[in-house]
Structure formats: structure tokens, C-alpha cells
Amino acid sequence: MEVKIMKNIMNENEQLAKENRTLFSQNGVVAVNIMASPGAGKTSIIQTIINCFRTNTNIAVIEGDIASTIDAEKIEKSGIPVIQINTCGGCHLDANVIREAYNSIDLKPKSPKGRKSLLLIENVGNLICPSSFDLGESLKIVIASVPEGHDKPFKYTSMFEAADAVILNKTDLLPYIDFDMNEFYKGVRALKPEIPIFEVSCRTCEGFDALTKWLEQYLI
């Protein structure tokens, strides 16, 4: 019985996600689902991506959090349209809340010069549950951070398996932490041999060239 109902919920989400995917595609929107542990730097990375692309790309942000409007307020300061979703205890976003948020956000369907528009979705801080819920996004990015340790890909396999790209944030802390970069790469590549891994620091702004170049290919 429980399995059946869980399946129904998942089927319903899959259907809505499929519709979202069509909707985004028809409107020239590249939707990026950004997932990570609490405090890995999701909002800071979104802010940096905004700064890199805002001159030639229409951007909007959906902020997912259990409670508070802290992250949406940060994004709002940059003048980019943003909607805060409070899940009120819920441990992930789903296709339904993304549809509602997208329908109420002011994201122009086409950027200047025929470029696509960019919808950045910050999922709830959780390295487990969000990986099971398709939002209809174009890309899934998983952010890991140096202080979390190099063993995360070995433990949170479904999250890293789901990703189209991995960002390793807070590389400025490498001198102060026992982080084995080879082990981290080994863990990620064991799950996805070809996946791009971007080493960045939001604090020093280093490492974003390769990330923006990778993202750019989906916007043209």
C-alpha cells in the first residue's frame, strides 16, 4: 500500500516535470537545479553566476528553503527577479512548486541576440532527498565544499550520480583542512567518469572561468 502511494506521488511528479521541461524548452529557458548540503555555498554561487551572465542574459531565481527569506533577500539586492519558496519542513523541491513559481516570476522568454534565458533554482539544503525529484530542469549541478570533506561522493552516491556537473566550492580553505583532492575526484569519477568538476572559491572569485564557459554552451 505504502509503495503504491509513493509510486503515485513519484509518477505525478514525473508527469509534471515532463510538462515543465516542455514549457521551459518552448520558452527558451535553461533551468538549472542547484543542489548541495546546507552551507555549501549555493546562494553565493548563484550570485556569482548572476554577475557573470547578467549583461547578456535574462535571469530569474527560485529560492527553496524550509524557512526564512534570507537567501531571497540576498538575490533581491542584485535586482534579479526572485521568488522564495518555503517548504515548511519539506526536504526537497518538486515539479509542482517549480511550475507555480515559474508562472509567477517575471522571466522574459528570450535574452538579447536570441540567447536563452536562465532560471536558477536553489534547492533545499540537503544532499539526499532532492536528487529523487525531477523538476523538469535542463541541468542538475551539485555543489560540494572543501570543509565537508573529500569522502562525500562515496557516501551520497545518488546525488553525485544525478549531477550533470559538480562544483567544489571553498577551495580557499584547502590550506587549513585535510582534504584529499585525488580521493574526491576518484569518488566522483567512479560514479560518472566524464562529469565536469569545477574547483571554485566564492570568497576569492577564483575558478569561475571554466564554469561559465561550460554553462555558456547551453545558453546559445
Place this chain on the structure above:
Amino acid sequence: MEVKIMKNIMNENEQLAKENRTLFSQNGVVAVNIMASPGAGKTSIIQTIINCFRTNTNIAVIEGDIASTIDAEKIEKSGIPVIQINTCGGCHLDANVIREAYNSIDLKPKSPKGRKSLLLIENVGNLICPSSFDLGESLKIVIASVPEGHDKPFKYTSMFEAADAVILNKTDLLPYIDFDMNEFYKGVRALKPEIPIFEVSCRTCEGFDALTKWLEQYLI
């Protein structure tokens, strides 16, 4: 329908947790449920607690992870009885798996000199879901870490509300991170005005005196 079944699951867990609580109490076991984000330092703190109490207290450890035996192997090296639970995707431990693990672990019911025994339970790395599942534990400890940022108590309210104590780990990184200690305390104390907060660093071993003193009161 979905609500009803969810309620059944929760009721079943509550019942098992109640039985666990009686079992632990009858056997003189203090069970501590340790919850945190991935990479906050749960295993390192468990290792430090083991070192502080092992001379006069019987200790056993239950390690919860989605996958891998990395953490259990670390504990095993210290010679303390340990059981690894792999949840295979599950985002939290529950009272049932704790019962099974406890029944198969070699934890003597009484420590020397009539002190209680200590069962350290490392929950799955997740700052959301584990807070909803009573394990029958005596104490819930939430570990936050400096690199996660000072805003976590404002965002992950149910986790901090559930806690009997908060450990703030990785204080050695304070010089390299924009962490507002006052804001962190404000966030925690807004939810639980009287809760003890222990600032520690597993890297430098600082700050554990107050934590062990607090824990000691439950073992005598």
C-alpha cells in the same frame, strides 16, 4: 489517504521509540542521537567523546550512512564496538533499525562503578529529516560547523528545536570565514533560550571540557 499512511508510519515509529527508551533505561544505557549536515564533523566528535570517556565508561557506536563503511572503519580502529547501518538511500535512521542494531551490538549494560553505558548514534548526514524520527534516544545533539555559516538555525528550525545541545564545530576556521557568532547564538536561542552551545574544534581539540562535563551528568 497519504496523510493517514504517513501517520501510521509515524505512530509505528513512536511506539518502537517508546520501547527503545524503556529498553535503554532498564539497561542503564544513555543513547545519544547525533545529527548534522554532511561533513559537519559527526564522526570526529564521536571519536573525541570516545577518547574522553573510554577509561571509565562502556561505549558502543551505531553509524548511519546511505552508503559506504568509511565512518564505521574509523571507529573500529579505536577498538570500540561499532555497527554500520546503510540506509540504501534512506534519509534518516528510525527506531526499528536502532533496535536491531542495539540487539546485535556488544554493549555491556553497566559501566564500572555503576556508571551508565554510552550508545553514540551517528545519524545520516541531513539537517532536515532525522529531526522527525524519534529513536528512543536519551539525548539529541545537533552539530553545526563554522563553514556552514551562522544562518543555519534560522533556516533549519525543526532540527535546532529538537536538540538538547548544540555543538558548533570547526572553530579553528573562524579566522578564514565570515561567521557572525552573535547571529548564530541569536538564531539558536530564539528557538531554545536555555540550550547549551559548545564551541569546539576537532582539529585543535579545543572546547571539549564543557561538552564532556555536560555529558557526564547523564552518565552518573
